[in-house]
Amino acid sequence: xxxxxxxxxxxxxxxxxxxxxxxxxxxxxxxxxxxxxxxxxxxxxxxxxxxxxxxxxxxxxxxxxxxxxxxxxxxxxxxxxxxxxxxxxxxxxxxxxxxxxxxxxxxxxxxxxxxxxxxxxxxxxxxxxxxxxxxxxxxxxxxxxxxxxxxxxxxxxxxxxxxxxxxxxxxxxxxxxxxxxxxxxxxxxxxxxxxxxxxxxxxxxxxxxxxxxxxxxxxxxxxxxxxxxxxxxxxxxxxxxxxxxxxxxxxxxxxxxx
Amino acid sequence: xxxxxxxxxxxxxxxxxxxxxxxxxxxxxxxxxxxxxxxxxxxxxxxxxxxxxxxxxxxxxxxxxxxxxxxxxxxxxxxxxxxxxxxxxxx
Ligand SMILES: [Fe+2]
Ligand SMILES: [Fe+2]
Numbered sequence: 001x002x003x004x005x006x007x008x009x010x011x012x013x014x015x016x017x018x019x020x021x022x023x024x025x026x027x028x029x030x031x032x033x034x035x036x037x038x039x040x041x042x043x044x045x046x047x048x049x050x051x052x053x054x055x056x057x058x059x060x061x062x063x064x065x066x067x068x069x070x071x072x073x074x075x076x077x078x079x080x081x082x083x084x085x086x087x088x089x090x091x092x093x094x095x096x097x098x099x100x101x102x103x104x105x106x107x108x109x110x111x112x113x114x115x116x117x118x119x120x121x122x123x124x125x126x127x128x129x130x131x132x133x134x135x136x137x138x139x140x141x142x143x144x145x146x147x148x149x150x151x152x153x154x155x156x157x158x159x160x161x162x163x164x165x166x167x168x169x170x171x172x173x174x175x176x177x178x179x180x181x182x183x184x185x186x187x188x189x190x191x192x193x194x195x196x197x198x199x200x201x202x203x204x205x206x207x208x209x210x211x212x213x214x215x216x217x218x219x220x221x222x223x224x225x226x227x228x229x230x231x232x233x234x235x236x237x238x239x240x241x242x243x244x245x246x247x248x249x250x251x252x253x254x255x256x257x258x
Numbered sequence: 259x260x261x262x263x264x265x266x267x268x269x270x271x272x273x274x275x276x277x278x279x280x281x282x283x284x285x286x287x288x289x290x291x292x293x294x295x296x297x298x299x300x301x302x303x304x305x306x307x308x309x310x311x312x313x314x315x316x317x318x319x320x321x322x323x324x325x326x327x328x329x330x331x332x333x334x335x336x337x338x339x340x341x342x343x344x345x346x347x348x349x
Contacts, residue, residue: 024341205292
């Protein structure tokens with residue numbers, strides 16, 4: 001059983017970017033069962049930017065599932081942004097999940113934006129000023145809702161989708177001083193509370209691709225500036241050959257590099 | 259009797275760096291958090307990756323407008339958006 005998952009985050013769309021991803025996206029039905037978007041779809045979270053996202057990522061021929069990122073919250077238009085995306089057939093997750101019937105089995109995706117907070121032994125604590133407690137409460141509630149969503153899905157394969165990172169591994173390349181703004185260990189703990197097969201996130205533009213939760217779940221940072229391609233494709237499940245990376249079966253090879 | 263440090267050369271470079279960094283993140287015309295400001299001997303250099311040539315031009319325009327006296331060069335790239343040529347297999 002293999003499920004083919006395409007993923008990218010942090011595309012930060014506005015009118016000036018519309019059309020840049022589309023040629024690569026048109027190939028998706030040939031190489032993936034689903035496209036997951038790891039948040040920061042827009043620059044400022046306006047309704048008009050959301051329309052750019054709908055135009056670029058709508059009607060692809062594969063289901064598209066997303067979480068929002070911090071940029072998508074900037075203008076306080078989350079309900080409008082979500083509506084525009086959902087009208088374009090894009091599923092927006094926040095503390096909930098969805099199960100998709102794929103050729104290789106039922107794929108369960110639980111998603112949440114997540115929040116900062118930091119990583120074990122170097123994290124913010126629920127103590128002191130109300131502002132600090134509110135910060136950590138946001139961290140905790142976000143992670144708890146992810147855990148609950150993951151544990152609630154009835155499926156053959158479970159994937160966690162967040163904007164903020166669940167592990168410090170995939171932040172390598174970012175300044176250590178800003179790790180607490182890039183993710184929290186509580187997200188990792190939530191991911192480890194369920195039989196998760198893969199965790200995808202974005203947000204850390206200067207981070208690296210690969211990491212693992214303390215519980216052994218593979219984590220991939222799919223932020224566009226990190227993967228430097230329109231999306232990454234993961235084949236998850238039992239493999240016949242043991243190669244870690246193999247070429248995509250596709251004939252054309254001309255690509256525009258700009 | 260305050261020992262006010264005033265070299266006549268404007269604010270210390272660290273503050274200019276911090277201000278540029280915040281300008282890039284908070285200015286709605288830019289809103290980029292992934293740009294690094296590095297101090298070199300003769301100029302500040304901006305590094306990072308953006309989604310379009312238009313955004314790169316806008317960053318330089320805004321920074322030059324706000325800090326007309328600071329010499330600034332840029333090495334900002336536009337992120338490629340081609341389809342992948344390889345997949346990753348995970349057990
Ligand atoms: Fe981002
Ligand atoms: Fe982000």
